Amino acid sequence: MTTPLVEAEGLVKRFGDLVAVAGIDVRVEAGEAFGFLGPNGAGKTSTMRMIACVSPPSAGRLRVLGMDPLRDGPRIRARLGVVHQEDTLDLELTVRENLLIFGRYFSLPRPVIRARADELLAFVQLTDRADDRVDALSGGMRRRLAIARALINEPELLLLDEPTTGLDPQARHLVWDRLHELKATGTTLVLTTHYMDEAEQLCDRLVIMDGGRIVAEGSPRDLIERHVGREVVDLRFTDDTERDAALTRIGTDGVRAEVLPRRLVAYTDDGDRLVAGLGTAGLHPAAMVVRRAGLEDVFLTLTGRSLEE
Amino acid sequence: MSRWFGPATVRVIEHQAAVQRRFWRGSVFGYVLNPVLFLAAMGFGVGGLVAEGSGKVDGVTYLAFVTPGLMAAAAMQTAAGESLWPVMAGMKWLRTYHAMITTPLGPADVFAGIVTWTGLRATAGGLVFVAVGAALGGVRSPWAPLAAGVAGLTAAAFAAPLAAFAATQETDARFPVIMRVGIVPLFLFSGTFFPVAQLPAVLRPARFASPLWYGVELARAATLGRWDPTLPVKAAVLVAVILAAGVWGRRTFTRRLVQ
Numbered sequence: 131m132t133t134p135l136v137e138a139e140g141l142v143k144r145f146g147d148l149v150a151v152a153g154i155d156v157r158v159e160a161g162e163a164f165g166f167l168g169p170n171g172a173g174k175t176s177t178m179r180m181i182a183c184v185s186p187p188s189a190g191r192l193r194v195l196g197m198d199p200l201r202d203g204p205r206i207r208a209r210l211g212v213v214h215q216e217d218t219l220d221l222e223l224t225v226r227e228n229l230l231i232f233g234r235y236f237s238l239p240r241p242v243i244r245a246r247a248d249e250l251l252a253f254v255q256l257t258d259r260a261d262d263r264v265d266a267l268s269g270g271m272r273r274r275l276a277i278a279r280a281l282i283n284e285p286e287l288l289l290l291d292e293p294t295t296g297l298d299p300q301a302r303h304l305v306w307d308r309l310h311e312l313k314a315t316g317t318t319l320v321l322t323t324h325y326m327d328e329a330e331q332l333c334d335r336l337v338i339m340d341g342g343r344i345v346a347e348g349s350p351r352d353l354i355e356r357h358v359g360r361e362v363v364d365l366r367f368t369d370d371t372e373r374d375a376a377l378t379r380i381g382t383d384g385v386r387a388e389v390l391p392r393r394l395v396a397y398t399d400d401g402d403r404l405v406a407g408l409g410t411a412g413l414h415p416a417a418m419v420v421r422r423a424g425l426e427d428v429f430l431t432l433t434g435r436s437l438e439e
Numbered sequence: 440m441s442r443w444f445g446p447a448t449v450r451v452i453e454h455q456a457a458v459q460r461r462f463w464r465g466s467v468f469g470y471v472l473n474p475v476l477f478l479a480a481m482g483f484g485v486g487g488l489v490a491e492g493s494g495k496v497d498g499v500t501y502l503a504f505v506t507p508g509l510m511a512a513a514a515m516q517t518a519a520g521e522s523l524w525p526v527m528a529g530m531k532w533l534r535t536y537h538a539m540i541t542t543p544l545g546p547a548d549v550f551a552g553i554v555t556w557t558g559l560r561a562t563a564g565g566l567v568f569v570a571v572g573a574a575l576g577g578v579r580s581p582w583a584p585l586a587a588g589v590a591g592l593t594a595a596a597f598a599a600p601l602a603a604f605a606a607t608q609e610t611d612a613r614f615p616v617i618m619r620v621g622i623v624p625l626f627l628f629s630g631t632f633f634p635v636a637q638l639p640a641v642l643r644p645a646r647f648a649s650p651l652w653y654g655v656e657l658a659r660a661a662t663l664g665r666w667d668p669t670l671p672v673k674a675a676v677l678v679a680v681i682l683a684a685g686v687w688g689r690r691t692f693t694r695r696l697v698q
């Protein structure tokens with residue numbers, strides 16, 4: 131059996147009295163795309179920083195690429211790529227200079243860096259902006275440049291902290307597309323996100339974090355089927371009395387529902403049957419949507435809160 | 440902890456040089472123009488007044504006296520400019536240091552790199568100063584190029600503690616205070632423009648607390664070609680300041696970047 135690229139047991143990160151990561155167990159195998167999904171403050175960045183060997187764990191065991199981050203930090207980092215949540219590019223340098231300088235941090239020979247820089251600029255579709263200052267780039271272009279920069283040392287493991295947060299849908303799809311391409315060519319990806327569609331798109335396996343803990347783990351399909359069932363019926367009512375009546379009705383069918391103000395989110399394997407049942411009982415919600423269950427619903431079920439509040 | 444100086448330090452210097460290159464026209468202009476302006480104003484302007492009075496300062500023309508003083512003071516200014524706001528930018532505004540430490544580089548390498556870079560820049564500035572001073576007649580000794588090395592040492596003796604301090608700050612609110620209360624008085628009273636002997640007797644010992652004074656003394660010894668046995672001690676003081684601030688800076692950079 132090959133050694134996992136990331137192996138954490140009881141991993142803890144404290145900042146003074148605040149517990150940012152409260153003992154998590156994680157294993158990331160070579161070649162997979164692994165995600166940390168969670169709301170603001172869940173501890174995603176704190177976890178990523180520990181894996182990137184720039185933040186010593188407060189407790190627990192952590193191995194990255196089979197080595198100890200405390201002892202072998204520089205050797206591990208030589209084989210990682212990191213894309214930060216916030217921009218860390220050199221704004222006053224050009225796009226290409228950002229890559230050339232970064233390659234030197236890994237002590238790569240200049241001709242090698244130049245060749246890779248050209249390839250990477252093509253890969254992230256920034257070739258025509260190579261000689262522009264980063265200042266002049268859009269948010270999506272900067273994020274793509276950050277990804278290109280993180281690849282300059284041909285890392286075995288690429289860490290991406292919220293790779294598409296703040297980007298418009300088109301820019302997000304461009305980034306996703308590039309990450310799919312990397313996945314296909316065998317780069318191991320570890321990413322954080324608070325978008326469930328991103329997690330569903332990109333991750334083979336993910337953990338849902340909340341308050342520094344892992345509340346669920348599995349593949350997106352797995353998690354959805356295990357925790358919510360195939361379909362979701364989202365019902366809106368004009369008042370809570372109607373809502374409660376509907377809750378009682380569907381409860382007799384053994385269907386579980388999340389109760390929100392003037393709203394019910396019901397989890398079932400057959401949405402149409404549930405809707406028909408309500409009609410027979412003379413209950414008519416103000417609005418009604420039947421959709422496929424997603425990770426959002428998993429999060430709601432597990433924590434009673436919506437992921438994006 | 441990583442080494443104090445090594446290939447990793449050089450990588451950080453390469454980054455600093457790349458950023459600087461974007462501005463090189465501006466800075467080369469400043470490198471040459473500043474010495475010319477300062478030496479002309481001080482050497483010929485003030486020097487003219489001195490010539491009408493006693494004629495000499497410390498046994499030489501005023502131009503010859505003030506050239507090494509200005510050179511060391513300029514090194515201090517370079518260091519202050521490179522080590523406060525740019526460090527805040529690397530830590531917080533642009534966060535470029537955070538990117539550096541995700542590579543094999545560590546916080547101590549970043550610190551050593553920026554201090555060394557500042558020293559190198561000030562050495563280059565010192566060479567220009569020596570050349571301009573020689574052209575204007577303020578530099579006569581063949582030992583004068585050594586003064587450029589002194590400028591580098593002086594700059595590092597300011598860059599190290601200032602960068603170490605900057606890494607402890609959340610905002611740049613205190614930086615102007617440091618400039619006004621620290622850098623400007625040192626600039627004026629470290630034997631730069633007039634001999635310390637001109638100060639009231641009670642103030643004179645204060646020079647020993649000014650790193651700039653040691654730099655000025657060493658630079659002046661070089662440009663005037665005057666050897667005296669206290670020079671190695673003065674050089675050792677600057678080195679000691681760099682080493683002490685080095686211990687501090689390696690710690691503050693690490694604490695700030697590796698949390």
Ligand SMILES: Nc1ncnc2c1ncn2[C@@H]1O[C@H](COP(=O)(O)OP(=O)(O)OP(=O)(O)O)[C@@H](O)[C@H]1O
Nearest residue numbers: 145148150168169170171172173174175176177698
């Ligand atoms: N350097 C630090 N010092 C003190 N507290 C910190 C530090 N970094 C993070 N925290 C705290 O730790 C908790 C987890 O933060 P973290 O940044 O890991 O969350 P996150 O899941 O990445 O959130 P987001 O989605 O907002 O990026 C938060 O309460 C945060 O305030």
Ligand SMILES: [Mg+2]
Nearest residue numbers: 174175176215
């Ligand atoms: Mg975060």
